[in-house]
Amino acid sequence: MPGIQSHNRSAKRSFAALLSCCLLAAVAPAHAATPKAITVAGGFIGDGGLATSASLNLPASVAADANGSTYISDASNCRIRRVTRQKVITTIAGTGICGYSGDGGPASSAKVNFPGGFAIDPSGNLLFADMANNRIRKITPAGNITTIIGNGMFGYSGDGGPAKKASLANPRDIFLDPSGNLYIADGSNFVIRRVDTAGIIHTIAGNHTQGFSGDGGPATSAQIGFPNGVVADAQGNFYISDSNNLRIRKVDSVGTITTYAGNGMFGNGGNGGPATAASIGQPQGLLLAKGKLFFGTSSNIWAVGLTTRIIHIFAGNGNGNSGFSGDGQPALATTLDLVRGITITKGGALLFVDANNGRVRKIASNQVVTTIAGGYIGDGGSALAASVNLGCLCGNLAFDQAGNLYIGDASNERVRKVTPSGTITTVAGTGLTGYSGDGGPATAATLSFPEGVAVDNSGNIYIADSGNFAIRKVDTTGTISTFVSNVGVQSLTVDAAGNLYAAVPFSGDVILKITPAGSVTTVAGVLFNFGYNGDGIPATQADLSGPTGVAVDTAGNIYIADWLNHRVRKVDTAGIISTVAGNGISGFSGDGGLATAAELASPIDVAVDAKGNLYIADAFNFRVRIVDPTGIIQTFAGSGNLGFNGNSLPATRTNMLPISVAVSPQGAPYLSDEDSNRVRKIRQ
Numbered sequence: 001m002p003g004i005q006s007h008n009r010s011a012k013r014s015f016a017a018l019l020s021c022c023l024l025a026a027v028a029p030a031h032a033a034t035p036k037a038i039t040v041a042g043g044f045i046g047d048g049g050l051a052t053s054a055s056l057n058l059p060a061s062v063a064a065d066a067n068g069s070t071y072i073s074d075a076s077n078c079r080i081r082r083v084t085r086q087k088v089i090t091t092i093a094g095t096g097i098c099g100y101s102g103d104g105g106p107a108s109s110a111k112v113n114f115p116g117g118f119a120i121d122p123s124g125n126l127l128f129a130d131m132a133n134n135r136i137r138k139i140t141p142a143g144n145i146t147t148i149i150g151n152g153m154f155g156y157s158g159d160g161g162p163a164k165k166a167s168l169a170n171p172r173d174i175f176l177d178p179s180g181n182l183y184i185a186d187g188s189n190f191v192i193r194r195v196d197t198a199g200i201i202h203t204i205a206g207n208h209t210q211g212f213s214g215d216g217g218p219a220t221s222a223q224i225g226f227p228n229g230v231v232a233d234a235q236g237n238f239y240i241s242d243s244n245n246l247r248i249r250k251v252d253s254v255g256t257i258t259t260y261a262g263n264g265m266f267g268n269g270g271n272g273g274p275a276t277a278a279s280i281g282q283p284q285g286l287l288l289a290k291g292k293l294f295f296g297t298s299s300n301i302w303a304v305g306l307t308t309r310i311i312h313i314f315a316g317n318g319n320g321n322s323g324f325s326g327d328g329q330p331a332l333a334t335t336l337d338l339v340r341g342i343t344i345t346k347g348g349a350l351l352f353v354d355a356n357n358g359r360v361r362k363i364a365s366n367q368v369v370t371t372i373a374g375g376y377i378g379d380g381g382s383a384l385a386a387s388v389n390l391g392c393l394c395g396n397l398a399f400d401q402a403g404n405l406y407i408g409d410a411s412n413e414r415v416r417k418v419t420p421s422g423t424i425t426t427v428a429g430t431g432l433t434g435y436s437g438d439g440g441p442a443t444a445a446t447l448s449f450p451e452g453v454a455v456d457n458s459g460n461i462y463i464a465d466s467g468n469f470a471i472r473k474v475d476t477t478g479t480i481s482t483f484v485s486n487v488g489v490q491s492l493t494v495d496a497a498g499n500l501y502a503a504v505p506f507s508g509d510v511i512l513k514i515t516p517a518g519s520v521t522t523v524a525g526v527l528f529n530f531g532y533n534g535d536g537i538p539a540t541q542a543d544l545s546g547p548t549g550v551a552v553d554t555a556g557n558i559y560i561a562d563w564l565n566h567r568v569r570k571v572d573t574a575g576i577i578s579t580v581a582g583n584g585i586s587g588f589s590g591d592g593g594l595a596t597a598a599e600l601a602s603p604i605d606v607a608v609d610a611k612g613n614l615y616i617a618d619a620f621n622f623r624v625r626i627v628d629p630t631g632i633i634q635t636f637a638g639s640g641n642l643g644f645n646g647n648s649l650p651a652t653r654t655n656m657l658p659i660s661v662a663v664s665p666q667g668a669p670y671l672s673d674e675d676s677n678r679v680r681k682i683r684q
Contacts, residue, residue, distance in 0.1 A: 035682050037637055037654040039647050040670070041383035041407060041418050042678040044376060045077065045096065051089035051373035055387035056081070056358045057677050059374070061173070061285065061341030062351050063118035063126070070351060071126060072360055072373060073115040073341070076675060078644060080107070080115055080128060080139070083360075083373050093128075093139055098643025098655070100133045100152065107145035112137070113643055117173030117229070117285070117341065119182065127182070129171040132643065136163075136174060136184065149184070149195055156189045156208055163201040166193075173229045173285065173341075175238075183238060185227040192219075192230055192240055192251075205240060205251050212245045212264070219257035224249070229295070231286040239293060241283040248275075248283055248295060248304075260293070261304050261311055268299065268320030275304045275311040285341040285353070296339025296352060298322050301331075301363075315339075315352075315363055323433025323448060323467065324357045324413060327370045334369045335433055337411065356411050358389050377412065377431070383424035383679075388412065390659065390674050394451035394466075395491035395503070395549040395561075395605040395617075397662035397672055397679065400459055405662075405670065407679060408453045408464070415442075415450055415463055415474075418679075428463060428474050435468040442480035447472070454492035454500060456516075462500055464489040471502065471514070484514060491561075491605060491660075495552045503560070505546040506530075511539075511560055511571075524560060524571050532565045532584065539577040544569070549605030549617065549660075559606045559614060566600045568616055568627075581616060581627050588621045588640070595633035600625070607661040607669070615669055617658040624658050624671055624682075637671065637682050644676040651682050 046054030057076035064070050068085035071092075079094035093107035094115070102110020113132035120126055126139040127148070136149035149163040150171070158166025169188035176182050182195040183204075191206030205219035206227070214222025225244030232238035236253030239260060247262035261275035262283065270278025280297055287294040292303040292314075300316030315331035316339075325335035337356035344350055350363040351372070359374035378386030390396060391411025398406045405418040406427070414429035428442035429450060437445025448467025455461050461474040466489060473483040484502075489512075491503040500514040501523070510525035524539035524547070531543040539558075549561030558571040559580070567582035581595035582603065590598020601620040608614055612629040615636065623638030637651035638658065645655045657675035664670065669682045 035637070035651040035684050036648050037651045037656070037680050038683050039384060039678045040405070040422070040681045041386060041416070041424060042388040043647075043676070044378055044385055044387045045079075045091070046376055047081075047090050049088065051083040051087050051360075052371055053376050054081075054089045054373060055376045056360070056374035057389075058355055059340070059353045059358070059360060060115065060131075060355070061117045061128075062343050062353050062360050063120055063341075064343050064345045064351060065120055065124065066346055068346070070360065070372065071118055071120075072353075073118065073128060075114045075116065075131075076644075076677065078112055078114065080112065080126075081373070087372070089373060092143065093145060097645055098132070099645070100130075100135075103137075103146050105144065107139045107143055110145045116171065117175075117185070118343075119174050119176035121176055121180075127174060127176065129174050129184070131170050131172060131187070134168045134170065136168075136171060136182070149182070149201070154188075156186075156191075158201055159193075159203050161200065163195040163199050166201045168193075172227065173241075175231050177232045178234060181232075183230045183232055185230040185240070187227060190224045190226065192224075192227055192238070204238075204255070205249075205257060210244070212242075212247075215249075215258050217256065219251040219255050222249075222257045228282075228284050229286040231288050231293075233288055239286055239288075241286055241295060243282040243284065246280060246282060248280075248286075248293070260309075261295075261302070268318070270311060271313050271318065273311065275309050278302075278311045280311075284339060287342040287344060287350075289344045289350075290348075294342050294350070296342055298338050299336055301336075301339050301342065301350075301352060315350075315369065321433075321467075322356070324354075324411075324431065325434075326432055327361075329369060331363050331367045331369050356389075356391055358387070358411065377414075377426075379416075379425050381423065383418045383422050386416075386424045388416065388677050388679065390672055390677055392449065392451045392490075392659065392674070394464070395493075395660045395662075396451055396453060397660045397670055398453045398455050398492075399662060399664050400455040401457060401665060403665050405664070405679070406453045406455060406461065407672070408450050410449050410451050413447050413450065415447075415453055415461065427461065427478070428472070428480060433467070435465075435470070438472075438481050440479065442472075442474040442478055445472075445480045452489060452491040452503070454494045456494045456498045456500075457496065458498070462492050462494070464492050464502070466490055471500070483518065484520065487512070487520075491549045493550050493552055495556065496554070501550045501552060501558065503547045503550040505548050505563065509544045509547060511544075511547060511550055511558065523558060523575070524569070524577060532562075532567075535569075535578045537577060538575050539569075539571040540575070542569075542577045549603070551606045551608050553608040553612065554610060559608060561603045561606045561616070563602055563604055566602065568595075568600070568603055568606055568614065580614065580631070581625070581633060586620075588618075588623075591625075591634050593632065595625075595627040595631050598625075598633045605658075605660045607663050609663045609667055609669070611667075615661040615663070617661045617671065619658060622655065622657055624656075624661060624669070636669070637680075642675050644678075654680075656680070
């Protein structure tokens with residue numbers, strides 16, 4: 001069977017998180033329009049109740065104070081949350097609207113913008129990296145907020161001067177040493193900076209160019225790939241999570257940089273051996289404790305003995321597969337999904353952010369893992385009071401003929417249904433990662449990162465069970481089966497005859513057609529040929545580049561989101577391929593003109609309505625574009641910015657990261673906003 005793709009669910013999510021922090025104001029907002037963007041599913045917060053009944057959205061870091069409170073940077077919700085010793089969660093900073101405001105007043109009334117790493121000073125002040133605001137800010141024990149480092153301008157300046165006047169670029173993490181020096185992982189500047197006790201800022205590692213070089217020499221002459229974390233010891237050494245170089249680097253007390261862990265290779269190998277020989281993937285948050293250096297990756301927590309330099313997996317199943325396997329298991333038997341921040345409590349328990357699972361979790365002295373915050377689902381009630389954890393770059397919305405909306409809730413390991421009256425339920429998946437249940441109820445089956453979803457005219461549901469390299473089918477009785485196996489599908493659609501079309505990106509780079517009887521043929525792309533070789537040729541001879549979305553119109557024409565070619569392609573009923581949107585250059589241009597002359601930036605999904613309008617999830621332009629039947633393109637929704645800025649705003653003033661588009665039977669466009677974990681409807 002064609003099309004097994006190289007699939008890494010955490011890589012997809014962390015790439016989106018990186019965009020959230022680094023490209024927030026890349027494009028200026030568009031003009032207002034009459035249509036409004038309204039939320040129809042997701043967005044639950046849960047303040048005032050038990051922390052395990054709350055929702056977190058790609059949390060970034062965690063800290064614990066001496067009084068037993070836990071602090072969480074709820075990054076994509078643009079909030080800082082606190083969990084008391086009584087396990088009650090509240091927001092202590094941020095209004096939920098991403099932005100910058102409030103210095104000098106109550107933190108709860110201030111705007112923050114993708115908060116990252118934490119530090120707590122001896123006076124009990126909470127310091128945090130306000131990443132997309134390019135600042136380090138402080139919350140006092142009385143709850144007031146101020147900026148202490150950074151002028152708010154994205155850039156690299158200020159060394160040797162007052163830290164408050166310096167320019168930072170998406171600071172990811174901070175660490176306060178016992179002497180009062182503050183270390184900053186200045187992410188998009190590719191450096192580590194230190195603010196001394198006199199308030200003067202200096203670069204202490206990295207030469208402000210991205211790359212890998214310099215081991216054995218001065219740290220300030222070295223290249224760093226992307227610093228995601230920093231921690232220092234009492235002897236003046238500090239450690240860097242050099243994520244894009246797949247290494248932990250160490251800078252000693254005289255300023256010499258070396259590789260401390262990681263061999264620079266992707267993978268999950270080397271457990272029990274020398275740290276520098278291990279394949280660790282992309283390291284995230286760091287912790288020095290118990291004679292070890294701990295760090296998180298996509299599926300594990302690793303620990304390196306400070307004296308032995310031997311590396312061990314401390315938590316995670318060790319097989320390199322990410323997901324969610326539930327609580328109450330030993331740490332080494334628990335499946336994790338992107339471990340970001342790590343800290344230790346006064347009592348010695350390890351707390352960590354299981355980011356893609358939307359949880360903060362604890363490893364107690366008995367090595368058992370439990371959730372202390374996050375994980376709320378909300379089935380059986382209003383979709384607006386539910387939590388979704390989309391977690392994918394995929395076409396994950398579909399409608400049936402009755403107007404029910406289906407959502408591939410990928411990181412929640414579920415497929416959800418929202419009725420026309422707004423009630424949400426799970427129709428497939430238990431919430432645990434796995435591959436089981438064929439022949440039984442779909443709600444008792446396990447899935448692995450269910451991305452795309454489609455529904456045929458008879459009411460059968462098809463699921464791109466991408467982590468299992470399968471297409472699963474849920475029939476009208478609710479029974480699940482494997483419809484096609486050994487295929488790495490991301491997006492699905494069906495035509496009026498019940499044929500299923502599957503987008504197989506990356507290592508497949510084809511569009512498959514699957515008949516109701518299960519016969520599989522390729523209708524576009526050349527298997528394993530990644531690229532672009534032109535239009536006006538048979539679609540089965542055309543090269544595609546990561547096709548991530550597919551749609552079929554009423555006439556039988558196939559539309560393809562040719563993601564990395566920055567084009568939307570069309571296969572007509574004669575099987576000939578053409579470009580209908582995008583000129584192949586990644587960018588934003590062309591509104592009001594021919595779609596084929598416009599620039600798109602990684603179009604990830606497509607939909608067609610009954611009038612022939614083509615909707616494009618122009619993902620990294622942070623917009624939905626529309627191409628009318630005459631071929632003219634316009635921005636339909638999206639401001640060009642990330643960071644949730646409210647509901648019921650004019651569609652073109654609404655911030656979003658659209659990963660999916662769909663059209664209801666009534667002709668209303670819907671989109672999945674991966675950045676805010678909401679499904680939205682564009683109301684005319």
